[in-house]
Amino acid sequence: MQDIQSLKVKATEIRMDLLKLIYEAGTGHTGGSLSNTDILTALYYKVMNIDPQNPTWEDRDRYVQSKGHAVESYWAILADKGFFPKEELKTFSQFNTRLIGHPNNKVPGVEMNTGALGHGLPISVGMALAAKMDGKSYKVYTLMGDGEQAEGSVWEGAMAAAQFKLDNLVAIIDRNKLQITGSTEDVMSIEPLGDKWRSFGWEVIDVDGNDIEQLVKVLTNTPHSNGKPTMVIAHTVKGKGVSFAENVTKWHHHVPSKEEYELAMTELSKQLEVLQ
Amino acid sequence: MSNVALKHSSVNKIANRQVISDALLEIGKNDKEIIVLTSDSRGSASMVKFGEELPQQIIEVGIAEQNIVGIASGLAHSGKKPFIASPACFLSMRSIEQIKVDVAYSNTNVKLIGISGGVSYGALGMSHHSLQDLAVTRAIPGLDVMMPADRHEAKKMIEALIDYDRPVYVRIGRNPVQDSYTSSDYHFEIGKSVTMKEGNDLTIFAIGETVRVALDSADALQQKGINCRVINMHTIKPLDEEAIIRAAQETGRIITMEEHSIYGGLGSAVVEVVSQHQPAPVKILGIPDEPAIAGKTAEVFEHYGLSVKNVTEIAIHMVNN
Numbered sequence: 001m002q003d004i005q006s007l008k009v010k011a012t013e014i015r016m017d018l019l020k021l022i023y024e025a026g027t028g029h030t031g032g033s034l035s036n037t038d039i040l041t042a043l044y045y046k047v048m049n050i051d052p053q054n055p056t057w058e059d060r061d062r063y064v065q066s067k068g069h070a071v072e073s074y075w076a077i078l079a080d081k082g083f084f085p086k087e088e089l090k091t092f093s094q095f096n097t098r099l100i101g102h103p104n105n106k107v108p109g110v111e112m113n114t115g116a117l118g119h120g121l122p123i124s125v126g127m128a129l130a131a132k133m134d135g136k137s138y139k140v141y142t143l144m145g146d147g148e149q150a151e152g153s154v155w156e157g158a159m160a161a162a163q164f165k166l167d168n169l170v171a172i173i174d175r176n177k178l179q180i181t182g183s184t185e186d187v188m189s190i191e192p193l194g195d196k197w198r199s200f201g202w203e204v205i206d207v208d209g210n211d212i213e214q215l216v217k218v219l220t221n222t223p224h225s226n227g228k229p230t231m232v233i234a235h236t237v238k239g240k241g242v243s244f245a246e247n248v249t250k251w252h253h254h255v256p257s258k259e260e261y262e263l264a265m266t267e268l269s270k271q272l273e274v275l276q
Numbered sequence: 277m278s279n280v281a282l283k284h285s286s287v288n289k290i291a292n293r294q295v296i297s298d299a300l301l302e303i304g305k306n307d308k309e310i311i312v313l314t315s316d317s318r319g320s321a322s323m324v325k326f327g328e329e330l331p332q333q334i335i336e337v338g339i340a341e342q343n344i345v346g347i348a349s350g351l352a353h354s355g356k357k358p359f360i361a362s363p364a365c366f367l368s369m370r371s372i373e374q375i376k377v378d379v380a381y382s383n384t385n386v387k388l389i390g391i392s393g394g395v396s397y398g399a400l401g402m403s404h405h406s407l408q409d410l411a412v413t414r415a416i417p418g419l420d421v422m423m424p425a426d427r428h429e430a431k432k433m434i435e436a437l438i439d440y441d442r443p444v445y446v447r448i449g450r451n452p453v454q455d456s457y458t459s460s461d462y463h464f465e466i467g468k469s470v471t472m473k474e475g476n477d478l479t480i481f482a483i484g485e486t487v488r489v490a491l492d493s494a495d496a497l498q499q500k501g502i503n504c505r506v507i508n509m510h511t512i513k514p515l516d517e518e519a520i521i522r523a524a525q526e527t528g529r530i531i532t533m534e535e536h537s538i539y540g541g542l543g544s545a546v547v548e549v550v551s552q553h554q555p556a557p558v559k560i561l562g563i564p565d566e567p568a569i570a571g572k573t574a575e576v577f578e579h580y581g582l583s584v585k586n587v588t589e590i591a592i593h594m595v596n597n
Contacts (some may be wrong), residue, residue, distance in 0.1 A: 039474075074449075105382055113382040114352060116373055122343045123378055126350020126358075129335070133311075134354070156343035163338075 003046070005275065007212045010080075012043040012272045014024050015241045017089070018074035018267060023261045025093040027101065031251040032070030033237040035176040035209070036143060042215040043141055044077050052082040061138050062111050062127050066120020067145035067174060068102040069253075073257040075107075083109035099260040118151025120144060121171060125160050128169040128229075139222065147179030155200070162201030167223035170230045171202075172174045174209060176238035179254045194233055202231040209234025241268055279492055280462040281472040281506070281572050285454045293361075293391050297322040299434045300359060304330050306434060307584055309357045309436070313423075316346045320450070321361035321391050341366045345386070352366040352384035355460060357438065364390025364447050364452035365397070368409035375581035379443045380418040387437055388445045393423075394484065394535035395576045396570050398454040402567040406447065411540025413445045414513050420444040420466065421513040425487035428457040429510055432464035449535075451573065456487045458507065469516040475503035477595050479523035479530050483509045483542045485535035485573065486561075486582055493587035502595055512542055517549045524554035527595045531559045533582055535573075538562040 021239045022028030044050070048061040058222050065074055072092070079086045084107060091097035098106045102115030112123055124142040131138050131241050147155060161169050173193070190196070194204045203225040207214045215234065238252070239245030242264040245254075256264060302312040304326070312334045318324055327334040336352075339346045341362055348358035360367065367390045368375075379404035380385045390409060413421045420442055424430040430448060437444055456472065464470075472487065473494050483489035487508045494504040505527055507519055523530060530550065534545040543560030550556050561582055569579050577583060 071402060107450070112349070112384075116377050118342070119346055119374060122346025122374070123350040125343075126347035126352075127354050128350075129347065130351050130354030130356055133356070138514070153342040153346065156340040157346065160337055160340070160343055160347065170554055264581075 002156045004119060004213045004216065007045055007216070009043055009272065009275045011038050012241065012268055012275060013026070014041060014073055014076045016268045017046070017080070018072040019085050019256065019261065019264055021072045021076060021089055021092045022033050023256055024070040024090070026255055027093050028072050029253050030071045031178065031245060032067065032145065032174065032176070033072040034238060034240045034242060034245065036070050037073045037240065038210045038212050039143060039172055039174065039215060039234055040046050040073050042212050044081060046216050047219045048141065048248065052109065062124070062140045062141070064068045064112055064120045064142040065114055066117065067143050067148055068115035071102055075104060078082060078107065078109045081109070081251045083107070089223055093214065100248050105182060117145065117148040118153035121154055121157030124169055125164065125166060128161070128166040129164055131168050132166065135268065139168050140169045141169060141172065141245050143174060143245040144178065145179070146173055146184050147192060148185070149173070149193065150188045158197065159231040161257055165227040166229045167225070167227050168219070170219065170222050170232065172232045172234050174236055175233050176236045178238045178247070178249050178252065197231040201228060203228040204233065205229045206233045206235065209236035210240050217236050241271065243267060278472065280457050282455045282458045283495070285488060288427060288452050288455050289449065290427050291322065291452045292424060292427055293313040293322040293450070294425045295430045296389060296434045296448065299328050299431055299458065301326045301329060303438055304333055307357070308333065309355060310438070311351055311356045311358045313337060313344050313348050313358055314362045315341055315362040315366070317338055317362050317391065320363065321363055333367045334410050336394070339372040340376050345371040345388070346378050349374070349378035349382060351382040352386050356583045359383060359387045359389055361391055364393035364409055365404050367405055368412060368445065372412055373443070375413070376416050376421065378388045380416045381472035383418055383502060384443065385441050390445060390447040392450040393447040395573055396578060398572050399570040400520055401570065405539045405568050407563050407568060408540065409447055409537050410495055410512055410534070410542065411544070413544065414540065417470045418443060420511065422466070422511045423447045424510055425456040425484060425508050426453050426528055428455065428460040431460050431466065436464055436466055438590050446546050447484070449573065453485045454488045454510050456491055467514040467516060468513045470508040470510065471505065473504065473506040475505035477503045478588065478591055479505040479507060479527045480533060480587065481507050481509050481520070481542060481546050482533040483512060484535055486535055488579065489584060490533055491583055491589065493584045493591070496588045497591050500592065502591060509542055512545055515545055515549065517532060520549045521553045524550050524556040528556055531587060531590060532561060533587070535582070536562050538564055557594065559594065560589065
C-alpha cells in the first residue's frame with residue numbers, strides 16, 4: 001500500500017514537472033500528457049525492468065510511445081529516472097534541443113522515434129517477435145491514443161500480434177475519449193473498442209487508467225492468457241489532475257496562461273499534501 | 277569496353293530476385309540474424325525455397341505493407357538483419373511513412389527490397405508500376421538507394437548489404453535482365469559508380485536495366501566513330517558526384533537513362549550535380565509524366581526512347597552541335 005502511495009505522489013510530481021515544461025516552453029500536449037501520467041508512472045517506477053544507467057541493456061523491457069505527441073510526461077519521467085540530467089528539461093522544444101515535441105531516440109531511454117500515429121504497434125510487434133526468436137523474456141509495452149485507433153496500420157499490427165501469438169506484448173490505449181477535434185465517438189467512433197480487440201484475438205482488460213493500483217496490478221501480471229497479446233484499455237480523464245482542464249477538448253494542446261498555470265500548480269500541490 | 281562489361285547482349289534466364297533469394301539463403305544458413313519478410317510476396321520474391329529451408333528466418337505478414345516495415349524496424353532494433361521483399365510499387369508508396377520514420381529517422385538496419393519494380397508489371401497499369409520510387413526514397417535523409425544492373429551486380433550488391441549497417445532501398449525488376457557484366461568477378465562498392473566503358477565524346481549515365489541499353493548504344497556509336505563513356509550508377513544515394521563532375525569536365529555532354537519518371541530520379545540527380553559544379557548539357561531519358569503505356573519492359577522502353585536507336589540519334593545530335 002505504501003508503495004502505491006509513493007507512486008501516487010510520484011505521478012503528482014510528474015504532473016507538476018510536465019506543466020512547468022509546457023508553460024515555460026509555451027508549447028505542448030497538456031491534456032494527453034496529464035491523462036497518461038499514471039500509466040507511465042506505473043510502467044517506469046514499478047512494472048518495467050529497466051536500468052537508466054544502461055539504457056541499451058539487451059534484456060530490458062521495451063517501451064514504445066506510439067502516441068508520441070503526449071511526450072511531456074515521458075520527458076519528465078526519463079529525466080527523473082536519470083536517463084538524462086534533469087537540468088536538460090529546460091531545453092524542451094527550444095532551438096537545437098534533442099527534447100523535441102515527440103520521442104526522439106537520440107535521448108537515452110527512448111527506443112524509437114515516433115510521432116506519426118499508427119506506427120508503434122507494428123514496431124512493437126517486431127520487437128516482441130525478436131524476443132520470441134531469441135528466447136528472451138523481456139516484454140514490450142506500447143502506448144496508443146484512442147484517436148489513433150482510426151489509423152489502419154494499428155489493425156495490421158493487431159492481426160500480426162495475434163497471429164504470432166505475442167503474449168510478451170502489452171498494448172495500452174489511453175482511452176481519454178477526446179481527440180483534437182472533439183469526442184472520439186463524434187469524430188470517428190471506435191466503440192465497441194474492447195470487442196474489436198477481442199475479435200482480433202487479444203486478451204482485453206479494462207482498467208481505470210488514472211488508478212495506479214489497478215494499473216500496476218494488471219500490468220505486472222501479463223500475460224493474462226497464454227499465447228495472446230494483452231490489450232489494456234486504460235479509461236482515463238484527459239487533463240487529469242487539473243480540474244479546469246479535465247475533459248475539455250481545447251486542452252489537447254492548450255498552453256496554460258500564467259493564471260491557469262499558477263492555479264493548476266496550486267491544485268496539484270494540494271493533492272500532494274493530501275497524499276503525503 | 278572495360279574488362280567488366282559484357283560486350284554483346286546475351287540471353288539470361290535468371291532474374292535478379294532469384295539471385296537475391298539464393299544469396300540470402302546461402303548467407304542466412306550461417307547468419308541466423310538474417311530475416312526475410314514477405315507481404316504475401318513469397319512467390320513473386322522467389323523466396324519459396326528460402327522459406328522451406330530456413331522456416332525460422334522468414335516472416336509472412338500478409339498483404340500489409342505498412343506493417344511489414346514497422347515490424348522489420350522492430351526486429352532490426354533488436355539486432356536482427358531484416359530484408360523485406362515486397363513489390364516496389366506498394367513498398368515505396370504505401371509504406372513510405374514507415375520507411376521515413378521507423379527506418380530512416382529511427383536509423384534501423386532494415387533492407388527494403390522493392391521487387392517487380394519499374395514497369396515490370398507492364399500491363400497491370402499505373403497502380404503496379406513503380407516509377408516514382410527513386411524520387412521519393414532519394415529525398416529521405418538516412419536512406420541509401422540502389423538498383424543493380426543485372427544478376428551479377430544483384431549478387432554483389434546483396435553480399436555488400438549483409439553487414440552494411442544502414443537503411444537501404446533496393447529496386448529490382450521482375451524478369452531476367454540481359455547481362456551487363458561478364459561475371460560477378462569485379463570490385464563492387466556501395467556509392468561508387470562503375471565505368472563500364474571509357475570514352476571522351478559524351479557520357480551515358482544509366483541505372484538498373486537501362487545499363488544494358490546504354491552499353492549497346494555505346495557499341496552502335498563506336499561504329500559511327502563516337503567514343504561514348506558508359507557509367508553504371510548502381511547507387512543513386514549516396515551519389516558518386518565525383519564521377520559525374522569528371523564526366524562533365526572530360527566529355528562535356530551527358531545522357532541519363534532510367535526506368536523511372538524523368539522527375540526526381542537519376543537524371544535529376546545528375547543535373548543537380550552538374551548544374552552546381554560543372555555545367556554541361558544533359559538529356560534525361562526515362563518515363564514521361566504520364567501513366568506509363570501497357571506492354572512488356574522492352575516495348576515500354578522502346579516506346580519512350582530508352583532504346584539504342586533513340587540514344588544513338590540523341591548522342592549524334594549532341595556531339596554534332
